[in-house]
Amino acid sequence: MYEITDLTKTYAAQGRTVRALDGVSLRIGAGELVSVQGPTGGGKSTLLQMLGAMDRPSSGTVVLDGTDLTTASDRVLAEVRARTIGFVFQGFNLIPTLTAQENVETALVPARVPGAERAERARAALASVGLGDRGHHLPVELSGGQQQRVAIARALVKNPAVLLADEPTGNLDEETRDEIVELLEGLWHDGLTVVMVTHDSAVARRAERRLRIAGGTVSELTPAART
Amino acid sequence: MFFTYLRRELRHRRRQTAVVAIGMAVAVALVMVVNSVSTGVSDAQDDVLDSVYGIGTDITVTQTGAPGDRAPGRFEVGAEDGEVGEDGSRAFAQNNVAVERGTASFxxxxxxxxxxxxxxxATTGTLTLSSTTFSGEVPDTAALPEGADAGERGPGQGQGAAGGPDGAGGSAFSLDTFSVTGVDPGSDAVGPLTTVSLVDGRALGTDDSAAGDDGTPATVTVLDATYAASADLAVGDTVTVGDEDLEVIGTVGSTTGDGVATGSDAYVTLPLAQSLADLDGQLTDVYVQADSATAIDAVAEDISAALPEVTVSTQSDLASSVTGSLASASDLVSTLGLWLSVVVLVAAVGIAILLTVSGVTRRTRELGTLKALGWPGRRVVGQVAGESLVQGLLGGAVGLVLGLVAIAVVNALGITLSGTTGGFAIGGQERTGGGPGTGAAGGGPGAGAAGGGSGAGEAASGPFGNAVDQAAGAVDVVLHAPVSPTVVAIAIGIAVLGGLLAGIVGGARAARLRPAEALRSVA
Structure with a gap:
């Protein structure tokens, strides 16, 4: 699935250069459930942005199913994000003025899915995360856990090849956290590749494969050496 | 999704939507009113020109009088002229008719x-004259002290005088001027007769040009109805022009509006006008209609080449010669109105852009999320631009209504503008001479003196404060600001362009957002 080779990303911040990723090489296979842990500023989110085709590295390559995301055009990257990658944000990132149903539908807009089919697939996605009766609610009318479920439904509705989750349980209480993790595990069991960044070791331990990133470098916490 | 998202966003940001829409509405309404009033003023100028020069006149040919061409109006009153009253006072009246000052015949x-x-x-020629009647009453000169003349008498020396209009030796004079235009009654395609309609009596006919057995013209005239009313004249009365008493056979009004004066106070046949002013074979104006609007300039050049000594004026030249409150209104609209519109428009569009950009900044995470979901940049830009466009259109719709109401109010006010193409002239006013200590008005050569005594001057002092009045050719036009498809198109166009401009600027900012912004905002 992912072939990451000598990946480096540097930022200019406050007059100095910050090396967020420093020569990362990594391979993630299809159907894996991978957790990425590490301290704040260690490069977790930057790595996820590279995997999610949202930013370009300073050097190195990221290849997703044969597509080099480092050299692809903006149009191709948008197409990859629209069809291949599902992304779950830590802060849910729902559009506050749209209902749960409409928020899920936004993920199908770039794929030009017709309106009726879009609505039907959004309803099904919401039902799959247990929110079949909450489609007409605005985000502000939903709990944190429900909002994260809507965000997961939005990521899943396009039937992506990989699900990238950035701190998916970061803003949730313990009970809700477990529900979300079970949901992600269920998706993994159904064959979806899942990569999640988390601070929570309890969550990370439930992953098949655990990575740690600190100072821009990645290390395996699980025995299987895949780099 | 586009319209759902757009509708929800605008409802969510009601205050911003209202501010942008109101700003745009004010700008649209102002531009509409200025444009409409400007058109109305322009139409009014055309009405004035039509009233003076006639409908369809593209070019006029005149000749400017050279300095000294025409001597100042001079009236010579002999000692025995006029009629003597019971108290010995002598009343007299003289009439002088000539081309108007500043013009020359050709x-x-x-x-x-x-x-x-x-x-x-088409062409037609006219002879425009100015008829001036000088009349007055002087005291009995025989009653004045023997051996004294006007120049020698000073204050206190006229105590014994008597007679005159005040009964105490004073004098009174009046000056009445009106315009007389000699026209070709058979020429109604171009020229002053094209905007004249009969009010009472009959119009001049081609027979009037040579009614006499010897081919002399009939001594008849048609008066402008407004002038006739002010001079208390009616059909059947007579007016004196030069040495002739002319019978009033009809009155006419202007076709450009009710109560609007025509271009001249009196109309006579061209041969009669030439005869009255002793200007046989002479004209003061030639009115020309070109085949098409595009040919006007070429025809004007050809006339100038063929007749180098004359002044050739096109409609646009004539429009610039319109003076009076109409010209003031035109200046006001074209300067203050235009700049006010521009300032408000720039401010409204500026506010719309600022608020749109501010909105995009606030929505960085939201728009970044959409890009992270795979929305192409153009789709995000389209969403932002669409929202701005709708805000502009809302403002345009409100502004359209506001503008129409404002234009209706302007029309309901019935603002009357006065315009003239002749500048200012003395006319139509009675003026009284004499005054305390002036030593009196001088008499004619060899006619002895006729002056008011200083001790009696108070009753005859003359109110010259309003001695100068606008020419009789001044035309009043009620301002009508039209609502044309152009005005509506301008309103909609401004709203669309303003909204699009704000949307493009805001959208360009949104387009520069990288999807990673969405993550950074929460990382």
Whole structure:
């Protein structure tokens, strides 16, 4: 699935250069459930942005199913994000003025899915995360856990090849956290590749494969050496 | 999704939507009113020109009088002139008719020359005259102290005088001026008769040009109805022009509006006008209609080439010669109105852009999320631009209504503008001479003196404060600001362009957002 080779990303911040990723090489296979842990500023989110085709590295390559995301055009990257990658944000990132149903539908807009089919697939996605009766609610009318479920439904509705989750349980209480993790595990069991960044070791331990990133470098916490 | 998202966003940001829409509405309404009033003023100028020069006149040919061409009006009153009253006072009246000051007559061969020029559709010639009647009453000169003359008498020396209009030796004079235009009654395609309609009596006919057995013209005139009313004249009365008493056979009004004065106070046949002013074969104006609007400039150039001594004026030249409150309104609209519109428009669009950009900044995470979901940049830009466009259109719709109401109010006010193409002239006012200590008005050569005594001057002092009034050719026009499709198109166009401009600027900012912004905002 992912072939990451000598990946480096540097930022200019406050007059100095910050090396967020420093020569990362990594391979993630299809159907894996991978957790990425590490301290704040260690490069977790930057790595996820590279995997999610949202930013370009300073050097190195990221290849997703044969597509080099480092050299692809903006149009191709948008197409990859629209069809291949599902992304779950830590802060849910729902559009506050749209209902749960409409928020899920936004993920199908770039794929030009017709309106009726879009609505039907959004309803099904919401039902799959247990929110079949909450489609007409605005985000502000939903709990944190429900909002994260809507965000997961939005990521899943396009039937992506990989699900990238950035701190998916970061803003949730313990009970809700477990529900979300079970949901992600269920998706993994159904064959979806899942990569999640988390601070929570309890969550990370439930992953098949655990990575740690600190100072821009990645290390395996699980025995299987895949780099 | 586009319209759902757009509708929800605008409802969510009601205050911003209202501010942008109101700003745009004010700008649209202001531009509409300025444009409409400007058109109304322009139409009014056309009405004035039509009233003075006639409908369809593209070019006028005149000749400016050279300094000294025409001596100042001079009236010579002999000692025995006029009628003596019971108290010995002598009343007199004299009339002088000549071309108006500042103009000169030219040979009517010019009319033939112009008519033969290419692309000339119609021509007519007129002779415009100014008829001035000087009348007055002077005291009995025989009652004045023997051996004294006007120049020698000073204050206190006229105590014994008697007679005159005040009964104490004073004098009174009046000056009455009105315009007389000699026209060709058979020529109604172009010229002053095209905007004249009969009010009472009958119009001048071609027979009037040579009614006498010897081919002399009939001594008849048609008066402008407004002038006739002010001079208390009616059909059947007579007016004196030069040495002739003319019978009033009709009155006419202007076709450009009710109560609007025509271009002249009195109309006579061209041969009669030439005879009255002793200007046989002479004209003061030639009116020309070109075949088409595009031919006007070429025809004007050809006339100038054929008749180098005359002044050739096109409609646009004539429009700039309109003076009075109409010209003031035109200046006001074209300067203050235009700049006010521009300032408000720039401010409204500026506010719309600022608020749109501010909105995009606030929505960085939201728009970044959409890009992270795979929305192409153009789709995000389209969403932002669409929202701005709708805000602009809302403002445009409100502004359209506001503008229409404002234009209706302007029309309901019935603002009357006065315009004249002749500047200012003395006319139509009675003026009284004499005054305390002036030593009196001088008499004619060899006619002895006729002056008011200083001790009696108070009753005859003359109110010259309003001695100068606008020419009788001044035309009042009620301002009508039209609502044309152009005005509506301008309103909609401004709203669309303003909204699009704000949307493009805001959208460009949104387009520069990288999807990673969405993550950074929460990382």
């Amino acid at each position: 040979d009517d061969d010019a009319l033939t020359t112009v008519a033969q020029i290419d692309d000339v559709a």
